[in-house]
Amino acid sequence: xxxxxxxxxxxGIGVHIHATFFLLVGWVALSHWTREQTASAAxxxxxxxxxxxxxxxxxxxxxxLAARRYxxxxxxxxxxxxxxxARLERMPEKPSQELWVALAGPLVSVVLSLAFFVGLxxxxxxxxxxxxxxxxxxxxxxxMVTNLFIALFNLIPAFPMDGGRVLRALLAxxxxxxxxxxxxxxxxxxxxxxFGFLGLFGNPLLLFIAFFVWIGAAxxxxxxQMKSALGGIPVAHxxxxxxxxxxxxxxxxxxxxxxxGGFQQDFPVVEGGxxxxxxxxxxxxxxxxxxxxDRRVGDVMRRDxxxxxxGEMLETAFQTLQQCECRILPVMYQGRLVGxxxxxxxxxxxxxxxxxxxxxxxx
Numbered sequence: 001x002x003x004x005x006x007x008x009x010x011x012g013i014g015v016h017i018h019a020t021f022f023l024l025v026g027w028v029a030l031s032h033w034t035r036e037q038t039a040s041a042a043x044x045x046x047x048x049x050x051x052x053x054x055x056x057x058x059x060x061x062x063x064x065l066a067a068r069r070y071x072x073x074x075x076x077x078x079x080x081x082x083x084x085x086a087r088l089e090r091m092p093e094k095p096s097q098e099l100w101v102a103l104a105g106p107l108v109s110v111v112l113s114l115a116f117f118v119g120l121x122x123x124x125x126x127x128x129x130x131x132x133x134x135x136x137x138x139x140x141x142x143x144m145v146t147n148l149f150i151a152l153f154n155l156i157p158a159f160p161m162d163g164g165r166v167l168r169a170l171l172a173x174x175x176x177x178x179x180x181x182x183x184x185x186x187x188x189x190x191x192x193x194x195f196g197f198l199g200l201f202g203n204p205l206l207l208f209i210a211f212f213v214w215i216g217a218a219x220x221x222x223x224x225q226m227k228s229a230l231g232g233i234p235v236a237h238x239x240x241x242x243x244x245x246x247x248x249x250x251x252x253x254x255x256x257x258x259x260x261g262g263f264q265q266d267f268p269v270v271e272g273g274x275x276x277x278x279x280x281x282x283x284x285x286x287x288x289x290x291x292x293x294d295r296r297v298g299d300v301m302r303r304d305x306x307x308x309x310x311g312e313m314l315e316t317a318f319q320t321l322q323q324c325e326c327r328i329l330p331v332m333y334q335g336r337l338v339g340x341x342x343x344x345x346x347x348x349x350x351x352x353x354x355x356x357x358x359x360x361x362x363x
Contacts (some may be wrong), residue, residue: 004078013064013086014076015057016186024051024081048139053079055112055147059154060086062108063162066101067092082212083150090319091165095172102165109151116144160216181224188217215313226350230314238314238349239331240337245270246279248298253286255279255297266328268337269301275337277301284320307332308341314349319342 004016015054032045057077063086064074075087086105092098120140155163164184171180192213199206244258246267259265259281269277279301287300306324308317310333321329321343331339 002241006076007333010057010061010077011065013061016076016078018078018080018172020081021053021079024054044139047237051139051143052146053084055109055143056084056150058112058171058258059105059109059150060084062104063088063101065353066104069252070097072101095169098165098172099169102162102169104160106151106154109147109154113144113147115152116140116147120144156191156213157184158191158213158217159220161213163215164188164220178228182221185217185221189214192217195226226346227315227318230318230346230350233314234310235308235312235314235317235331235341236310236333236338238308238346239341240345241339243268243340245275245337246297246301247271248296248301250297251293252284252291252295252297253293255284256288259284266340268328268330268340269297270329270337273336275305275307275332277303278305278326278330280327305330309333314346318346321346 003019005019006014006016008015028045028049029042033039033042035041036251060077064077065086067074067086070092072092073089075089077084077086086355088101092101120138154161155166157163157167159165159168167187168180168184171183174180175183192210194210195206195213196210199208199210227287244264244267246255246269248271255267256265265281267279268275269279277298278296283300283302287295291300306320307330308320310331317329321327321341326341329341331341
């Protein structure tokens with residue numbers, strides 16, 4: 001994710017902090033300072049928010065370790081002001097697996113809340129919750145309450161919260177996966193409408209949650225529909241065959257001319273008939289600025305890249321594009337390069353397929 005920095009690794013999974021997270025830390029420090037006018041209060045507030053987000057990391061790690069049990073790797077965990085995001089390489093295929101992966105995070109939060117409760121009970125230091133808020137009160141008791149809130153909030157049956165995935169997993173035991181996703185997304189958007197309506201009466205946080213849920217539900221539904229539409233179609237049907245390949249010995253000035261001419265933006269680099277690298281527009285612009293126009297393509301191209309076979313299914317290729325977060329996949333057939341596959345071309349392919357199927361439905 002852009003504007004995020006790696007701060008560590010847990011169980012082989014990189015943990016990143018997004019730049020906007022520091023805005024939250026600054027806001028918490030300022031709020032505590034404004035309230036009590038002491039540096040110790042500001043430091044206490046920052047320590048609490050850091051402890052809370054350590055619990056959020058544990059929540060996301062629960063998802064990641066549950067997914068690992070089913071052979072699904074996690075790319076990374078990123079902390080945002082609204083919480084954490086564990087990016088799985090793919091979602092589990094079986095409803096029962098998705099159910100446990102989705103529940104793992106809230107279960108971790110519940111266990112943490114119970115652990116804080118037990119610790120407070122042993123020390124007999126539990127105070128009435130009426131005198132507790134996020135800015136004052138027992139440090140451990142605030143963490144107990146917020147972990148319980150995190151678990152309950154994430155179980156709201158709406159994407160992109162865990163509860164939305166739990167709902168889809170349960171629906172998928174009775175309906176086809178795409179149908180189950182659409183039903184779960186519709187229910188989530190219905191809840192978003194309710195949150196938004198209630199938010200109009202004085203709670204702006206509900207308006208934010210409504211927007212967050214509405215967009216998340218729409219994105220999840222669109223993504224699953226796209227995967228379903230691509231199922232059973234070979235990569236060869238959506239391959240770009242009219243493309244320009246570069247030589248490692250071409251200059252960056254030459255490539256810049258191709259881009260400005262509108263031919264294409266990302267290029268395979270071929271030597272001896274085999275792809276040996278990729279040069280994206282982003283890499284080209286960066287290299288032109290830092291190394292000059294006379295630099296050779298072979299000096300700046302990406303040598304670590306993935307390819308896809310023309311006979312593979314588009315659904316698999318789409319997942320590969322998502323996992324590698326790349327803009328271009330060389331398409332191979334019998335050991336030679338025959339074309340390119342890009343996210344834009346996939347979208348255009350689906351659009352044309354949908355348009356072409358229209359008249360046949362009306363006939």
